[in-house]
Amino acid sequence: MDDSSRRVLISCIVIVIVICLCLSVASIAGTVGVLLFRKNPISINLPIKNSDPPPETRLTDVEIEQQMDEIQTQVSELRGLPSTGPVSRALLTSDELRQHVLDDFLKDYTPEEAQNDAISLAAFGLLQSDFDLHSFLLELYSEQIAGFYDHETKEMFVVQGESFQGSERLTYAHEFQHVLQDQNYDIQNGLNYKDEVCEIESERCAAIQALLEGDASLSEITWFQTYATDQDRKEILAKYDNYESPVYDSAPAFMKEDFLFPYQQGQEFVQTLYDQGGWEAVDRAYQELPVSTEQILHPEKYPDDLPIPISLPDLSITLGSGWQEVDRGVLGEWYTFLVLAHGLDPQSHLDEDTASTAAEGWGGDAYAVYYNADTGQTVMALRTVWDSSKDAEEFTSAFATYATERFGKPASQSNGSMTWQATDSFTGLYSQGSQTIWIFSPDSNTAQSLYPQVQNP
Numbered sequence: 463m464d465d466s467s468r469r470v471l472i473s474c475i476v477i478v479i480v481i482c483l484c485l486s487v488a489s490i491a492g493t494v495g496v497l498l499f500r501k502n503p504i505s506i507n508l509p510i511k512n513s514d515p516p517p518e519t520r521l522t523d524v525e526i527e528q529q530m531d532e533i534q535t536q537v538s539e540l541r542g543l544p545s546t547g548p549v550s551r552a553l554l555t556s557d558e559l560r561q562h563v564l565d566d567f568l569k570d571y572t573p574e575e576a577q578n579d580a581i582s583l584a585a586f587g588l589l590q591s592d593f594d595l596h597s598f599l600l601e602l603y604s605e606q607i608a609g610f611y612d613h614e615t616k617e618m619f620v621v622q623g624e625s626f627q628g629s630e631r632l633t634y635a636h637e638f639q640h641v642l643q644d645q646n647y648d649i650q651n652g653l654n655y656k657d658e659v660c661e662i663e664s665e666r667c668a669a670i671q672a673l674l675e676g677d678a679s680l681s682e683i684t685w686f687q688t689y690a691t692d693q694d695r696k697e698i699l700a701k702y703d704n705y706e707s708p709v710y711d712s713a714p715a716f717m718k719e720d721f722l723f724p725y726q727q728g729q730e731f732v733q734t735l736y737d738q739g740g741w742e743a744v745d746r747a748y749q750e751l752p753v754s755t756e757q758i759l760h761p762e763k764y765p766d767d768l769p770i771p772i773s774l775p776d777l778s779i780t781l782g783s784g785w786q787e788v789d790r791g792v793l794g795e796w797y798t799f800l801v802l803a804h805g806l807d808p809q810s811h812l813d814e815d816t817a818s819t820a821a822e823g824w825g826g827d828a829y830a831v832y833y834n835a836d837t838g839q840t841v842m843a844l845r846t847v848w849d850s851s852k853d854a855e856e857f858t859s860a861f862a863t864y865a866t867e868r869f870g871k872p873a874s875q876s877n878g879s880m881t882w883q884a885t886d887s888f889t890g891l892y893s894q895g896s897q898t899i900w901i902f903s904p905d906s907n908t909a910q911s912l913y914p915q916v917q918n919p
Contacts, residue, residue, distance in 0.1 A: 526553070526626040533634050534641075536689050541681045542741045543642040550615075553622035553630070556604070562619070563603040566612065570657070571596065582789035582831040585842035585902055586797075587805040587868060588716045598709070605709045609633040611640035613649040628690070628697030635685040639678040647748045649674070665769065665794045668723070669752035676728030677744055680736060715811075716804040723796060727758050734761040755796035756824055770826030770847050775919045780911055781832055781841060789831040793844060795824040798857075802864050810868035812860060820860030823853020825896070842902040843916045851896050858893045861900070865889055873906075881906065892917070 521529070530551060538545050554562065576596035584591035608629070609620040618641055620626075620633050643649060650656050653670055660667035686694075710718070731752070735743040750765050757764040769792070778785050793801075803817035812820070827846040833839070848854040862880055866872060869882035869889055882889040883906070890909045892899040899916050901909040 520625045529626060529631065530634060533631060533685070533689075534638050537635050537638050537681060537685055538642060540684050540688060541639060541642060542745075543646050545642060546645040549638075549641045550617040552617070552619055553626070554619050555622065559607055559619075559621050560600075560604040563600055563607070567603055568596070568600060571599075578788040578833070581833050581840055582842075583716075584806075585831050585840050586793075586801050587807065587810070588801065589714055589806060591840065593714075598713075601709045602713065605707060609637045611637045611644070613640070613644045613655075616644070623701065627701070628694035629701045631694055632682065632686060632690070632698065636678050636682040639681040640674065643674055643677065643748075653748070653751065662791075665754045665792045666751075668755050668794065668796065669758050672724045672728030672731060672755070672758045673747055673752055674728075675724035676730070676732035679725050679729040680732050680744075714806060715808075716800040716806075719800060719804050720796075723755075723758075727755075727796075731758045731761050731764075755794045759795055760822075772826045772828040772845055772847060773919050774828045774830050774843060774845060775915050777830060777832060777841070777843060777912055777915060780915060781834075781908070784834045784836050785832045785841070786835070787830060788833045789829075791829060793827050793829050793846075795821050798824055798827075798846075802860055805864075805868070807868050810864050812864055816860055816863075820857045823849045823856060825849045825853075837904075839904040840902070841904070841908060841912070842900075843912055844900040845916050845919075846898050846900075848896045848898070854893055854896050854898055857898060858891065861891055861898075865891065881909075 534545060573596045576594075576599070580589055580593045580595045581591050583589035584593075589595075607621060609618070611618045618637050620630050620637065622630060640649075647653060655667060655670050655674075710721075713721075732744055732747075735747055739746075747764075752758055752764050754769045756769070757767065760767075772792075774790070776787070778787055798821040799814075799817050802812045802820055803814050805811065825847045827844060829842065829844040832841040846857070848857065858880075862872070865880070865882050869884045869887075871882075872880050873883040874881045878894055879890065879892045881891075886904070888901075888903050888906045888909055890899075890901045890903075890906075890913070892901075892913065894917075899913065901912055901916065903909045903912065
């Protein structure tokens with residue numbers, strides 16, 4: 463597949479949120495294949511002879527069912543995966559979608575959990591700590607979802623516009639590939655892709671999500687190139703030409719990038735596998751799953767380059783009374799990149815090439831975030847092991863530029879450490895060999911008391 467064909471998609475459709483806002487929104491999981499709309503497509507290369515709007519076509523229920531059956535057969539044959547049985551399927555109105563968001567996507571994700579996630583993301587400079595993440599996700603999902611497959615209930619839904627037109631047909635092709643994945647590989651039990659696991663293993667689940675969505679995206683492209691009609695193309699362009707997405711447009715910078723990851727980077731990962739060995743190579747990835755965002759970003763590191771296990775002790779005893787652990791996990795290469803390139807403060811953004819190079823030598827990490835409700839203060843400790851001392855030096859240099867733009871001139875700088883003192887926070891970066899430690903705390907004394915435990919857990 464050449465580059466222009468690879469970009470043909472559909473990318474009038476964005477791409478996805480499911481298990482992870484990698485740090486912590488894992489508790490909203492349970493649904494795979496949430497396809498989102500997006501304004502300003504990545505690329506459109508649809509051979510339309512003219513730009514006249516397509517004539518309205520209203521199909522009967524029987525005709526819609528026939529088209530669904532036809533797309534299912536086409537996708538199964540193109541992808542080389544058999545359908546092992548019927549699937550429950552339905553078209554939703556916008557109001558029905560919003561109710562599903564409340565009843566399904568957010569049913570186990572409380573406002574309190576969302577607040578803790580916002581605190582954690584804020585510690586990394588990605589979000590304001592008082593950001594109403596729960597309400598934002600409700601509005602975003604209600605605005606953006608084009609279709610989804612729920613691998614727990616085995617139901618597939620497409621959000622319907624005027625009728626079952628080009629965009630709905632395209633979405634159906636994507637979502638039915640998720641059905642085939644589940645029927646052939648058992649997403650929940652076979653891939654061990656479930657809420658309670660993903661809350662702990664965010665990197666692994668982010669990688670699996672990228673495989674699932676990358677596979678569905680490439681399958682969708684293949685269906686589009688093979689079976690989409692001129693009418694489909696016209697209807698897709700007409701739908702998205704005037705599409706507006708105020709909620710998505712208002713999303714924090716890192717969140718927009720993270721929404722794209724499973725589809726954009728996931729598709730590139732799957733495309734690499736496909737180029738090496740066709741769909742058989744993609745199928746083999748379900749037997750030997752990717753386990754990190756590093757492997758997704760660098761397919762050449764799959765499957766041999768495994769993350770280094772890192773641990774952090776419980777720091778609450780050192781912190782004292784009033785402090786509560788709100789988050790613990792793995793940042794990963796992808797979120798290391800997002801911190802440097804797409805944080806809350808635009809002034810501190812590194813260019814993407816610099817940030818990508820700085821994050822690329824990631825070997826493994828562990829972080830913990832603590833919050834004091836009485837004082838409104840936050841502590842974050844991140845210990846990262848890099849592939850080499852050179853990789854650690856590259857990250858340290860990039861982080862120094864980032865932190866100086868974010869916090870101002872360094873308060874101190876000595877061999878192996880740099881610190882920054884802001885009005886209400888202290889930041890320290892400590893480097894030794896192939897290891898770096900980042901501590902964000904209310905003051906230098908707190909950071910100094912925590913450093914020995916983080917350095918030698």
